[in-house]
Amino acid sequence: MKVALFTDTFAPEVNGVARTLKRWVDFLESRGIDFRVFAPETQTDDFSTNYIYHFKSFRFFLYPECRLAIPNMMTIRQQLEQFQPTLIHIATPFNIGLCGLHYAKKMNIPFVASYHTHFDQYLHYYNLDFLSHWFWRYTHWFHRSAEKIFVPSEETLNHLQQRGFTNLHIWSRGVDCSTFYPRENNESFRKTYHITERHIVLYVGRLAREKNVDILIELAKQMSPSIRWVIVGDGPLKEHLKQQAPKNVTFTGFLNGEALAEAYAAADIFAFPSPTETFGNVVLESFASGTPVVCANRGGVTTIVTEQQTGLLRPPDDLNAWKEAIEYLLKDEQKRKQMGKCAREYAKTKDWNNIFIELLSHYEQVAHKRFSHYA
Incomplete structure (x- = not known):
């Protein structure tokens, strides 16, 4: 298994999506699973490694923690050709995500996607409701070729089902109960x-x-x-x-x-x-x-x-x-x-390890399906 992750937000950004994805690649590393991350630049070099490729970017006005990158397409293609991923995971539908979608199709690599944010609801708070129709058209187009679409909750799954999405699966969230716990003295x-x-x-x-x-x-x-x-x-x-x-x-x-x-x-x-x-x-x-x-x-x-x-x-x-x-x-x-x-x-009951094992199982199902198709 080799995983290429395309995301428009990643550590050290502090939003929930970035932190969840950082935990996920840490899990992959602990399991000895090879991965590459394609993400926007950060303000620190702490997360610049041989496994993470950063691209210049600017902040997205609806969600400043999510950056719109200016990816180097040649670099991405070269890295993917060298890495030969088993599967691509696209975590966000913006510039980096679009690159992942482009190369998944161009190089015939199976891909999964994850839906993290109700951007359609954000539009209301910025008086941009008129964009909602176009948002959903784009979101449908973006996800329609995904082998699986992961959502974090039953509510989100129902929300997307009502919009006509299929191949939906719950990728829940966990918590570190050794970091967060009740304390007698505050x-x-x-x-x-x-x-x-x-x-x-x-x-x-x-x-x-x-x-x-x-x-x-x-x-x-x-x-x-x-x-x-x-x-x-x-x-x-x-x-x-x-x-x-x-x-x-x-x-x-x-x-x-x-x-x-x-x-x-x-x-x-x-x-x-x-x-x-x-x-x-x-x-x-x-x-x-x-x-x-x-x-x-x-x-x-x-x-x-x-x-x-x-x-x-x-x-x-x-x-x-x-x-x-x-x-x-x-x-x-x-x-x-x-x-x-x-x-x-x-x-x-919300142990990260169990949640990640289940996600990895979904990855393996997608990879096995592609392997069986060509066998």
Whole structure:
């Protein structure tokens, strides 16, 4: 098995797609499976290896963490001819992905694709709904020759099925329960951010329109000052949100590793109002940390949050419903702890290794199908 991965976002970018793909190639390497990655340039050389080829790029306005590359077609062709991949995996439908599609067809290499982001829903938040029809025409054309299309959740699978897509398979997401786990002592996190309030409500993610973070700022204005709202992440709306936020809102910027794990564990509630998720990796990280969630009742999170067991699902724009849900959990410590335990137990079932073994099995099925065809 030799795998060529084409993606318009990759480590060290911090979005969920880039981090998932980096985990995937780490798994391939641990299994001794040869691979090559074709991705946009990064701001650091830490990920420039003999297995990863970078190309000059610029940021995509709808999703700045996803870059539009200017690929060197000659380099890509030479590398593919030398590498002779068994299979091509196209993770994104932009410039790098188009190169993967072009050479998969030109060189008669079987390919699979993965769908990670509801860009059609993003269009609404940028007043670009008129592009939705063209987006779906392009997305259909792009994926129609794929042997398999991987989606992260049942909700996303249903979303694409309703649009007429076939050959859909779930490639779920996992969480590292040894990094994210409940902690008895959270004083370190509180001291770092000078938190004296009784309760902490946490958000982790991009600060952009489609994430609906504005509702948390409104809640902070209306709810008890005994709550500290901690906003982890960065994005185009950061300065706007900071200007609107009351004093009991803390913006930490990007956190990762131990610092991010401490944030999850220190929080009483994880609040995630985004209605556009295909899965919700951050929700799973909160679960592993033993922190219950209040999430938008839309998108991929609805397939991993069980109402009243691991969290609460509420309409994304219903301010009163969100206020009542957060107050309910903050007042009932026993209920929070019970939910946190259930969330942790659920997270333990989402082991990355098992998920990747299943994906590799899909790869092998595609490769075997092609081999059988020519045998």
